[in-house]
Amino acid sequence: MKRTVITYGTFDMFHVGHLNLLRRASNLGDRLVVAVSTDEFNAGKGKRTLIPFEQRAEIVRNIRYVDEVIPEASWEQKLDDVKRYGVSLFAMGEDWIGKFDFLSPYCEVVYLPRTEGVSTTELKRSLNQFCSVSREDILRAFDVIEQLRNDFS
Numbered sequence: 001m002k003r004t005v006i007t008y009g010t011f012d013m014f015h016v017g018h019l020n021l022l023r024r025a026s027n028l029g030d031r032l033v034v035a036v037s038t039d040e041f042n043a044g045k046g047k048r049t050l051i052p053f054e055q056r057a058e059i060v061r062n063i064r065y066v067d068e069v070i071p072e073a074s075w076e077q078k079l080d081d082v083k084r085y086g087v088s089l090f091a092m093g094e095d096w097i098g099k100f101d102f103l104s105p106y107c108e109v110v111y112l113p114r115t116e117g118v119s120t121t122e123l124k125r126s127l128n129q130f131c132s133v134s135r136e137d138i139l140r141a142f143d144v145i146e147q148l149r150n151d152f153s
């Protein structure tokens with residue numbers, strides 16, 4: 001019988017940490033189901049994503065390690081999902097360690113190592129810095145304006 005693995009995530013601004021997690025999870029079985037959190041579910045968690053659900057799901061759906069993508073619409077759906085998809089193993093990054101042990105009577109629960117040095121939060125911060133105008137640029141612009149004013153006065 002095919003051994004089905006399931007994992008859950010937001011996968012906003014997909015990065016190599018997500019890819020490593022999906023590869024590691026897929027190596028634990030024959031089939032990987034990934035539940036991608038909906039925008040509504042994230043809003044309920046007070047979490048805003050940059051990339052809307054449909055696009056996040058489409059990217060995850062096209063990762064070679066992924067066999068099926070389902071929506072994650074609530075915290076409570078995990079046990080139903082385990083039963084509905086005949087899951088043998090539930091895998092999550094170790095930042096969730098212990099949080100899903102309640103599933104262990106129904107399937108194996110494994111917490112996988114995270115990829116250090118990359119996170120969606122960090123990517124957003126870097127993007128913000130990249131796009132923001134530096135103080136030096138603003139001062140330089142004022143100098144140019146002042147110079148132009150002098151030239152044309």
Ligand code: C2G
Pocket residue numbers: 008009010011012017018020021037072075091092093094095096113114115116117118119120
């Ligand atoms: N992850 C990782 N390494 C990173 C970043 C994330 O291994 N550098 C893992 C997380 O541990 C998680 C998965 O990638 O298992 C998806 O991460 P997120 O998109 O941040 O998902 P999260 O917000 O943790 O949502 O019901 C559970 C939630 O849906 C989990």
